[in-house]
Amino acid sequence: MIVAQQKPVEDIAQMIADCKKVLFVGCAGCVTVCLAGGEKETEVLASAMRIKRNLENNPLEATTFTCTRQCDPEYIVPLDNLVKDVDAIVSLACGVGVQYLAERFKDKWVVPALDTKFIGGSVTHGNWEEKCGLCGDCILHRTGGICPIIRCSKSILNGPCGGSQYGKCEVSKDVDCAWQLIYDRMKALGKLDKLMEFQPPKDWSKSRDGGPRKAIREDVMID
Amino acid sequence: MKNLSKLQQILDSGQFAVTAEIGPPKHSSAEGIRHHAEMMRDYVDATNITDNQTAIVRLSSIAAGVHVLNCGIEPIVQMTCRDRNRIAMQSDLMGAYSLGMRNVLCLSGDHQKFGNHPTSKNVYDIDSMQLIYYLRRMRDEKLFFSGEEIKEHEPRFFIGAVANPFADPFEFRVDRLEKKVEAGAQFIQTQCIFDMERFERFMEMVRERGIDERVHILAGVTPMKSWRAAKYIQNNVSGMIVPDELVERLKNAEDPKREGVDICIEQIKYIKENVRGVHGVHVMAIAWEEVVPEIVERSGLYPRPKVG
Numbered sequence: 340m341i342v343a344q345q346k347p348v349e350d351i352a353q354m355i356a357d358c359k360k361v362l363f364v365g366c367a368g369c370v371t372v373c374l375a376g377g378e379k380e381t382e383v384l385a386s387a388m389r390i391k392r393n394l395e396n397n398p399l400e401a402t403t404f405t406c407t408r409q410c411d412p413e414y415i416v417p418l419d420n421l422v423k424d425v426d427a428i429v430s431l432a433c434g435v436g437v438q439y440l441a442e443r444f445k446d447k448w449v450v451p452a453l454d455t456k457f458i459g460g461s462v463t464h465g466n467w468e469e470k471c472g473l474c475g476d477c478i479l480h481r482t483g484g485i486c487p488i489i490r491c492s493k494s495i496l497n498g499p500c501g502g503s504q505y506g507k508c509e510v511s512k513d514v515d516c517a518w519q520l521i522y523d524r525m526k527a528l529g530k531l532d533k534l535m536e537f538q539p540p541k542d543w544s545k546s547r548d549g550g551p552r553k554a555i556r557e558d559v560m561i562d
Numbered sequence: 563m564k565n566l567s568k569l570q571q572i573l574d575s576g577q578f579a580v581t582a583e584i585g586p587p588k589h590s591s592a593e594g595i596r597h598h599a600e601m602m603r604d605y606v607d608a609t610n611i612t613d614n615q616t617a618i619v620r621l622s623s624i625a626a627g628v629h630v631l632n633c634g635i636e637p638i639v640q641m642t643c644r645d646r647n648r649i650a651m652q653s654d655l656m657g658a659y660s661l662g663m664r665n666v667l668c669l670s671g672d673h674q675k676f677g678n679h680p681t682s683k684n685v686y687d688i689d690s691m692q693l694i695y696y697l698r699r700m701r702d703e704k705l706f707f708s709g710e711e712i713k714e715h716e717p718r719f720f721i722g723a724v725a726n727p728f729a730d731p732f733e734f735r736v737d738r739l740e741k742k743v744e745a746g747a748q749f750i751q752t753q754c755i756f757d758m759e760r761f762e763r764f765m766e767m768v769r770e771r772g773i774d775e776r777v778h779i780l781a782g783v784t785p786m787k788s789w790r791a792a793k794y795i796q797n798n799v800s801g802m803i804v805p806d807e808l809v810e811r812l813k814n815a816e817d818p819k820r821e822g823v824d825i826c827i828e829q830i831k832y833i834k835e836n837v838r839g840v841h842g843v844h845v846m847a848i849a850w851e852e853v854v855p856e857i858v859e860r861s862g863l864y865p866r867p868k869v870g
């Protein structure tokens with residue numbers, strides 16, 4: 340899932356400092372799972388803003404709504420009636436949600452309440468970790484199911500680098516060296532010889548080459 | 563002969579090579595570089611010019627290489643994968659070659675987190691293995707990294723790489739070295755050796771596979787100024803092993819700087835006489851370039867051979 344984190348309350352307050360009426364829009368997708376922008380967080384944020392503005396003698400009318408998903412046009416249609424007289428919309432979705440709202444409500448000031456961080460999963464409750472860099476050309480079959488693009492601090496495909504020690508990455512004792520993990524796993528699988536194969540450079544045109552990527556499935560298209 | 567680097571000629575002729583290191587300054591004057599180059603000129607065969615070492619912005623490796631070259635020393639341009647994508651690398655290296663540089667050392671580079679621009683974007687478009695492979699192909703097959711033909715004047719570098727016998731996983735270190743040699747590395751400089759026992763084990767594995775016959779290995783040594791410096795490396799620099807005895811020896815010394823130099827000389831002599839498969843030493847006197855001539859001379863490596 341996409342992991343996001345709420346921006347500091349102060350920063351969000353700044354973005355809507357000159358607004359009187361604001362709609363806070365949560366998302367029931369990924370950001371609910373990572374406890375950053377679901378229904379509960381949306382209510383909490385809206386009320387925090389109300390209290391803050393009351394204390395500043397500058398009351399804020401804050402309403403809320405939580406979409407099933409902000410990254411699907413059909414789920415933001417119900418907002419049409421809710422946004423009419425607001426000065427701003429605060430989105431508690433990932434960056435996709437914010438952009439979908441901005442696109443649909445062209446005359447509205449739409450701001451992000453979250454920082455969209457990465458795609459990953461939970462390690463323990465309240466602890467998420469990045470696992471994939473969305474490179475568009477997965478090579479996990481060559482690296483024992485451990486992604487060096489994102490989990491190695493230098494994205495080395497022919498690792499490990501000279502900074503790997505005691506299983507940890509040179510950047511921090513809290514970061515596992517991805518290549519130590521890859522080595523251990525390939526060894527356990529009896530496939531160490533695979534690591535001797537030269538891995539060619541990544542084809543970044545399938546990843547971040549400067550334009551948005553698209554995925555088309557004609558079989559499920561309606562028209 | 564013009565294309566062959568002096569370093570390559572010395573190594574290929576079976577002579578024990580000596581390289582050192584010059585770290586460019588954090589400003590744009592070449593005075594210090596020239597001073598160090600002149601001082602080292604007669605004592606080393608070539609000198610590495612570090613490339614924004616520890617991710618700290620410094621005068622460019624290639625520009626510094628020109629100054630060194632003008633002082634009559636052969637530079638070994640360092641190229642890290644951290645800061646440039648494959649387009650910039652090829653362009654810079656062709657530029658370096660046009661300026662007379664003949665040796666290149668390919669490294670992944672220290673992570674930018676440790677430098678003076680920790681918020682910068684790391685590039686790591688290609689890794690050091692890939693850099694070695696494509697530079698070799700550039701020279702031998704006249705192809706850009708993309709596979710497009712280089713019509714004329716392809717850069718013909720003597721290609722170097724690094725090996726760290728002290729990083730983990732230990733058993734994979736020799737594999738990775740072999741992989742670098744397969745990719746095209748012609749000479750290898752090792753990380754600073756403090757733990758001789760581990761280095762010898764490493765070299766034993768290297769010899770078992772005959773890798774020392776396919777590549778020139780230069781053993782990295784570093785004179786230490788104080789026990790604090792040793793302790794610091796022991797605790798804070800990943801990928802380095804400093805034995806306690808070494809720290810103790812420096813601690814108990816009357817003149818630690820002397821002791822540091824003595825230890826370094828002992829190491830060089832030991833390696834040269836006892837560790838088969840090593841073809842030279844690489845003296846990394848980090849911010850202590852002045853001491854290099856003494857180390858070379860007292861190690862019995864002076865005068866240096868003349869070539870070309």
Ligand code: SF4
Nearest residue numbers: 471472474477478486
């Ligand atoms: S190789 Fe690419 S797609 Fe596969 S996990 Fe890594 S970044 Fe994601």
Ligand code: SF4
Nearest residue numbers: 491500508509516517
């Ligand atoms: S220590 Fe391991 S994870 Fe860290 S940069 Fe080096 S190879 Fe990658």
